[in-house]
Amino acid sequence: MKNFMGNILFLDRSDINTDEIIPAKYLTENFKEALRPHLLEDLKIAGFDSGRDVKDKAAVVSRANFGCGSSREHAPWALEVNGITIVIAESFARIFRQNMFNCGMLAVGLPAADIEDIFKTFSPAPARLSVDFAADRLTVQGAGREKSYAYNIAAFDKSLVEAGGWVEYADKNY
Amino acid sequence: MGRTTAQKIFEAHVVDRPSGDVQVIRLDRVFCHEITTPIAINDLVARGRDRVFDASKIKVVIDHVSPAKDSNTALQGKILRDWARRHKIGDFFDIGANGVCHAIFPEKGFVRPGFALIMGDSHTCTHGAFGAFAAGVGTTDLEVGILKGVCAFRTPKTLRVDVKGKPRAGVFAKDVILALIAKIGVDGATDKVMEFHGPAIDGFSMESRMTLCNMAVEAGGTSGVCMPDAVTVDYLWPFISGEFPSKEAALAQYGQWASDPDAPYDAVVELDVSGLEPVMTVGYKPDQIKTVREMRGTPVDQVYIGSCTNGRYEDLKEAAAVVRGRRVSPSLRAVLAPATTEVFRKALDEGLIKTFLDAGFCVTNPTCGACLGMSNGVLAEGEVCASTSNRNFNGRMGKGGMVHLVSPVTAAATAIAGHIENSPLFRG
Known part of the structure; x- marks a missing residue:
């Protein structure tokens, strides 16, 4: 199972699409590693600079409908090769969410109030996230504060993460 | 109680219910193109699992960059082409005989009412125009689909879209779907199948229905769906005339996949298009x-x-x-x-x-x-x-x-x- 712990990248906008996560022109790459320098390079959020802000992050916290648009699994891969294995958002587009779990990564939906609380309490200062996978809880620490949030993910999605992804799960079961 | 088209298709295709509302379903088609498939192929090869579940159910096209524009896209085409040959996939459409996936696969008659299909492309929802469940997926789902012919979904909820009125001259399916997306928002149909009803839809050609279903994903929808009817049968007739004694017989069979009048919907939205202008x-x-x-x-x-x-x-x-x-x-x-x-x-x-x-x-x-x-x-x-x-x-x-x-x-x-x-x- 992957490790779900580290620094948070705050992306304070709804409807971040997979073209913004990794532009289509990089879909011609045949190796995931080639995506690394291009994560979020076309994302326009005031104050955000992908070249500076993506470094040393392990988690993304964002708003509603994260990962909408193209089905490209290059989006989770671009996160993964940059060390980001968990995205926390108010809601996800279906294909992106499934792609995350299929890769053994975590896409955690939290109520809008919890997301707002995380942004208000911790962003934009440096903050760290840790996940108690067995207890379905995540903890955010930053600026001398610490807060814990319970989350819900489907039992099936949890078993994909434990198996290391859908290929591994399907191989065992079908 | 009645069932929706999606419920009927899932019941006919389910092979496992691992937990919760997740169903693993059997696939009638796995469509592939050169952007999202090569990494799946490479991974299968690396795992020593370079096999396909059924070469006759896999349809392959080079479409995204056609012809290749540089070494990378040439390599993507080559990986796909070599793979299709190696596994004797008969329906492989190379440049010169190709087309954009969601246009060429229906044109070849590959989609039928009641089918369940996936492709590593978000606009796969297009094929629901035939009364099918058609979902865009990522490369990992595609890889498992190629290898085992199954895919896992949360049992989809259905959003019923009642299109009222008749579009004015100069107003087309594109205007209707843009107006609908504007009404329900870019996540208005997330985790839902969008099922289109109404006299305007009945009057649409298959091409217009495909335009409509194509953009279901822009509202977050898993698949678009139109009810199979005489228009569907007419479009498919060149491909199915050997399977049915008459169009009426085809319609009788395909019509079974239409939602029942008392089918349960998770949400209903109405769109009156009689006053709609081009948007x-x-x-x-x-x-x-x-x-x-x-x-x-x-x-x-x-x-x-x-x-x-x-x-x-x-x-x-x-x-x-x-x-x-x-x-x-x-x-x-x-x-x-x-x-x-x-x-x-x-x-x-x-x-x-x-x-x-x-x-x-x-x-x-x-x-x-x-x-x-x-x-x-x-x-x-x-x-x-x-x-x-x-x-x-x-x-x-x-x-x-x-x-x-x-x-x-x-x-x-x-x-x-x-x-x-x-x-x-x-x-x-």
Whole structure:
């Protein structure tokens, strides 16, 4: 199972699409590693600079409908090769969410109030996230504060993460 | 209690219920293209699992960058081509016989009512126009689909869309779906199948129904669905005439997949199209629209007619009627990309290609190309395109470029006028 712990990248906008996560022109790459320098390079959020802000992050916290648009699994891969294995958002587009779990990564939906609380309490200062996978809880620490949030993910999605992804799960079961 | 089309298809295809509302279903088709499949192929090879579940159910096309534009895209084509040959996949469509996936696969008769199918492409929802469950997936789902012929889904909820009224002249399926997305928002159908009903839908051709279902994903929908009817049977008849004694018999069988009158819906939305005007997107999300009338005169650098949304023969015919005998404005350039080789051939035989060439359109080979900023009409920074495609995301057609999504006739009228303009078909 992957490790779900580290620094948070705050992306304070709804409807971040997979073209913004990794532009289509990089879909011609045949190796995931080639995506690394291009994560979020076309994302326009005031104050955000992908070249500076993506470094040393392990988690993304964002708003509603994260990962909408193209089905490209290059989006989770671009996160993964940059060390980001968990995205926390108010809601996800279906294909992106499934792609995350299929890769053994975590896409955690939290109520809008919890997301707002995380942004208000911790962003934009440096903050760290840790996940108690067995207890379905995540903890955010930053600026001398610490807060814990319970989350819900489907039992099936949890078993994909434990198996290391859908290929591994399907191989065992079908 | 009755069942929806999606519920019927899931019940007929389920092979496992691992937990919660998740169902693993058997697939009738796995469609593949050269952008999302090669990494799945490489992974299967690396795992020592280079097999396919059923070569006759896998259909393959090179479409996104066709022909290859550089070494990387040439390698993607090569990986796909070699794989299709190695596994004796008969239905592999290389350049010269290819087309945009969601246009060529229906054209070949590969989709039938009641089918469950996936593809590593978000606009796979298009094929629901045939009364099928058709979902876009990522590469890992595709990989498992290729290897085992199954895919896992949360049991989809269904959003019933009741389209009321009759569209006015000059208002097309593209305007209807843009108006609907604007009404429910870009996540208004997330985790739901969008099921289209109403006399306007009944009156739509299969091509218009495909335009409608194509953009279901722009509202977050898992699949579009139209009820299989006589229009569906007529379209499929060249492919199924050997399977049924008559069209009536085909209709009787396919009709079983239609939702029951007392089927349960998770949500219902009504859209009255009787007063609808031609519309277009104005921002960077498909739910941000205005009427073309409000936006008349907006400068445009390029017009693009093509894509899996609006690059079919019917689209070219409607656009050609607006273009015929006129010239593209010298203030912009115009690109036509027929969606498939067959669309191109028919448009050539019927004189449409000459109409577009005489008007000053650049006519390209079938490819996804410019729609996602890959090739054949990419924008420069700061440029604006009126496009018949499906996504207006910031930079989608090229970094710093902006896209207004429009119907083929609005695109054609815009090309002639040199700025955003309604077609003469619409008399506001």
